[in-house]
Amino acid sequence: MERWRGRVALVTGGSMGIGEATAKKLAAHGMKVVVCARSFDKLEALSKENANIHPIRCDLRDKSDIYRMFQEIRDKFGGVDVCVNSAGLSLDSPIIDGDPDQWDHMWEVNVKALCLCTQESVKSMRARNVDDGHIININSVSGHRVGRQHFYSATKYAVTSLSEGLRWELSEINSRIRVTLKIREDGILRLNLVKWMMERWRGRVALVTGGSMGIGEATAKRLVSHGMKVVVCARSFEKLEALSKEYQNIHPIKCDLRDRDDITRMFKEIKETHGGIDVCVNNAGLALESPILDGDPDLWDEMWKVNVRALCLCTQESVKSMRERNVDDGHIININSLSGHRCGKQHFYSATKFAVTSLSEGLRWELNAVQSRIRVTSISPGLVHTNFAHTLMGKDAA
Structure with a gap:
């Protein structure tokens, strides 16, 4: 200034x-x-x-x-x-x-x-x-x-x-x-508006994938501050456990999102412990340097499984949970990326995020076709100062 x-x-x-x-x-x-x-x-x-x-x-x-x-x-x-x-x-x-x-x-x-x-x-x-x-x-x-x-x-x-x-x-x-x-959105205006908007979610259950750090961790903390019960999942259970000790309403579950059976097991555990899901925040993401001409197909699979397939599986299970309990105001929130709208240097990662853009819109059509009022939101942040941003080559999807 x-x-x-x-x-x-x-x-x-x-x-x-x-x-x-x-x-x-x-x-x-x-x-x-x-x-x-x-x-x-x-x-x-x-x-x-x-x-x-x-x-x-x-x-x-x-x-x-x-x-x-x-x-x-x-x-x-x-x-x-x-x-x-x-x-x-x-x-x-x-x-x-x-x-x-x-x-x-x-x-x-x-x-x-x-x-x-x-x-x-x-x-x-x-x-x-x-x-x-x-x-x-x-x-x-x-x-x-x-x-x-x-x-x-x-x-x-x-x-x-x-x-x-x-x-x-x-x-x-x-x-x-x-x-x-x-x-x-800050100050009194933000507090009053957000408090009013979040009141109906008090005591209800949210799942945040990749909740051990970065955007996922911050989202989990914010939802808890508004009275939600938040299930966080990641492969790194120690980080999740530390988070749950800090916040009573954060409930950790170890889950490898690359494994379909592990995702199914996680949702069964959520159903038995909390009754079901009202909000699903698909936050987990993986960015690996693996181009088309000389890239490693195993790395393509890793990104596909975490960024696309796991998102679809968690969405499918969450919507099932909502509809079984007649929850018609549930919310699916996909943490996308600017790379889902314009291609970056890591273009295979970008391809998975373009897929998220398409899938989010397609899910809206599917829900509309069954006259469901479950909402779908796709959020595309730019570069955020998180461990994910600083280690885009890393393999930790948490």
């Missing part, structure tokens, strides 16, 4: 919540932070706490008020180097019997004001030859999946599209101004 010291940021909706927290953090790093909102009293109180926070009253629904604000920023500070579009408005106004005035309010604040503030900020940056400026759009989970307040969600989907479109526009004029779409 040192290069931003003394430079100017605008934070819209800065009187409370995410906007206020962002303003305080930027000011703490030495930036001059202009905060705007309609509630000037709150802004003024904030500016008295920190000399680097400068309040401007602005009604973001009013185009002329936005232009006036930017003129004031130019007059006082020279211009804007960072624009954080944080202001947002969520009103319960459905399509069938909603109030068109409320639709207008959400459009004006969540979409139009964001575009106007972005337009004025980029103008300010380019007029002063600021080529390292930053536009940060505070979006929402609702910009990626539709929630109950679907008109609000529509405005956030618009923000998702506009952020990507702005990147294209800036690229076309060879500008290095950055655009970041931030989906806020």
